[in-house]
Amino acid sequence: MTTNIQQLETDFLNYVKKITAYEEALNLMYWDLRTGAPKKGVEGRSEVIGLLSSEVFKMETSEEMEGYLNQLLDEKNKEHISEIALKTALDCKKSFDRMKKIPIDEYQAYVTLQTKAESVWEEAKEKADFDMFRPYLEELVATNKRFVEYWGYEENKYNTLLDIYEPGMTVDILDNVFRDVRDGIVDLLQKIEKSDRRVDTSFINEHIPKANQEALSIEILKQMGYDFDAGRLDESVHPFQITINQGDARITNKYDEQDFRIAVFGAMHEGGHALYEQNVSKDLAGTPLAGGTSMGIHESQSLFNEIFVGRNKNFWKKNYDLLKKYANDQFDKVPLDDFYYAINEVRPSLIRIEADEVTYPLHIIIRYEIEKGLFNDEIEIKDLPAIWNEKYKEYLGVEPDHDGVGVLQDVHWASGAFGYFPSYALGYIYAAQFKNALLKDLPNFDELLAEGKLEEIKKWFNEKVHQYGKMKKPLEILQEATGEGLNARYLIDYLQEKYRDIYQF
């Protein structure tokens, strides 16, 4: 009996390994498409991606998979299998249920809709024409509502969507923490507005050649502990991190020769994601557990590096000379303090991805409130532009001239990713909580930054977060690393303290 179960576990893990092999091939194809695949090969490539993806779908929903899951997750067997096999089975079961509950023709129609909607969105954004995109968005939301009915939900329909990206996250939890974040930031913004301090940023936008920015990015990534023997850095239109396999976590960067901040903070952001992926326990290789546990925890790693390290004055005590080495003479007469103020200027704006670290969460909260309203039938799609603009006016004091810089700015809804946005703000909140816990173990955090000893910080995250992959749920990781649940206080405290100094209120 035990022998049979062990054989079953081995067969199951081999089956799962085959699925991850396909995913490695698919990820390499995505990476290649976005880093220089020639354009005439794109059409053929898309067909191949479609074909191999459908093979993955078949394996994930096959009778063979169902058989493994039924047996391994049977109460009498569960205790006889390894923890890795059990958690792998639970993860596969979640995907299996999600996919099997949707009628196959509805699923295929949805995939087609997504593709079409993304291309319509691109044009609509360009033309600032919401009405052009509206029927697609209506169909996307309607389909996702039907899917939620198929999948089932507890308390709030939107919870089911949140759970896709952040397992265990609910509207109840988010309403609370997002209220705290919003109140804290609105209060802080008022203080900043009243301040007389004006930040000089005149020296930022000067020309630095791409090659220099790349060399600088590489030096900073090495300092962070990014392992170039287990990854590579390339250029792409939008920076991203992608994991090909456990020894190959790639990142890309974008270079604006008139604004070094894009490359420096982009590298630190994607590098943060990659540190997570590079340091998952090797025991999890070949299973779906060998990656970040949720979008939110993943984002905590990128934001920790980008913001809590990269926008800290001590980091620049170490690295300002390095920047000067690769820049022209634009910084030669700029004292470190002024440089530090400049890279932390607060300025409420319309575009999420260009937001400063204070106003960024407000962009997310607006999207969260709208998504929640849509899935609880409190908001109609036709009213979206007006609601969007009102909320920007209320929270940020700015109003879009047109929908291209308003409700149409992000691709997420066009690709059907409802429930994704909150992870950006969650990552930020998690990161502040981790920072607080880390300070207990490494009270010399600021000195480590000033000395370039970022490896010490990486080691802390390796132990508390990275190694577990998906073996622990997001809130489990948070609880064990910090001793408490989700709490927005640390983020607000961090922002208040930092900006009190910068804006001297």
Add this chain to the structure above:
Amino acid sequence: MTTNIQQLETDFLNYVKKITAYEEALNLMYWDLRTGAPKKGVEGRSEVIGLLSSEVFKMETSEEMEGYLNQLLDEKNKEHISEIALKTALDCKKSFDRMKKIPIDEYQAYVTLQTKAESVWEEAKEKADFDMFRPYLEELVATNKRFVEYWGYEENKYNTLLDIYEPGMTVDILDNVFRDVRDGIVDLLQKIEKSDRRVDTSFINEHIPKANQEALSIEILKQMGYDFDAGRLDESVHPFQITINQGDARITNKYDEQDFRIAVFGAMHEGGHALYEQNVSKDLAGTPLAGGTSMGIHESQSLFNEIFVGRNKNFWKKNYDLLKKYANDQFDKVPLDDFYYAINEVRPSLIRIEADEVTYPLHIIIRYEIEKGLFNDEIEIKDLPAIWNEKYKEYLGVEPDHDGVGVLQDVHWASGAFGYFPSYALGYIYAAQFKNALLKDLPNFDELLAEGKLEEIKKWFNEKVHQYGKMKKPLEILQEATGEGLNARYLIDYLQEKYRDIYQF
């Protein structure tokens, strides 16, 4: 009935398309491994390649495949299917038979042997220790002999191996043309040796930065008509061309900063392969017919560009200034004629891949004679080093100091590729025949080169060779393009005429 056959044809072509989708993924993974994949990802990658390759093997030898082939190739159905479906089925049938006739355990043992043999060979070459490699080579030859028995053969066992790389090629044909080539070249070498002309190459080996060589390679590739929207150029240890899909024929190059010839002629060689792949008819997409028809015809395209274009004085009339633009001042005082002599210096040497265009075929003929002897039980493995050295002495007048620069220099035998070498010389012979035929349509060939109008030449090959992919057999292509069969005379005439001028005999 007809409807059924048409449905069968569609199903079969979809099945084949799925196989080519896997091959696209595999080719991208190979390309990636050789152009910069991080080393810690290599082990995982190898497993994934093994896994997806075995899926391809399963599909190519499946009962489903057998069913399609039996029905489509049935006499009563053959005439009702399209020519593409028929030739695809014949191509699949050839692979099917080759794989199915070998017992699966022998096949697997052979794959393991190949991998092991390649790594032993690498060390043996390094240490110049033939005895270390000998047992593996014995096993490789013995296994291939057994395979030939399984596959069957006509007249000569070696014919079956030749047919893998050059369909339709036989020992009878090769014995004749290779004798002509050998006699012609040996005669030519004697004349060159007697000549008083000494070629000055002192200005060749000066430093040219890699970036300059790359820019120069790109300009030359564009002139050749290589479509950068349907391919890309990267760097690798050994240059190669690989086709990802019909709109994506990639090439790599190698840069020696002390010898620009490596990059320039390497780019033209790989570019020639790529021109073939980029210009196969789009009707063949998704079938195994969408590629070069044989190793020999493929090599004719690379060698035509590298040698018949790249080492022609008229090509340099157009491009010598371009080279000077990217070089330092090393050529400023060198007249074009002297430059032309230098890049065509003849010097018998030990290493095949470093050979000049006159002696190159002799390196191939030596290998051909040895392979033929091995598979006809006329040569024993233990005698190989002695036989090798004797032949080099006899044909080229040089003798290896050790086996590392002798019998161990090539990887081909270690990877079991017996029958492959002749395609290098065949490609050269084909290329000379194509040149002769092309001159009838484009008598102004030299002027086109001098004016940089290489597109005209490309168009000729598009029409006569490229478009057909594997729809025509190598000797069919040759016959239709040149009006005759394999004939070594054109190569010998070309060499005699060219070197009579250079060495003034």
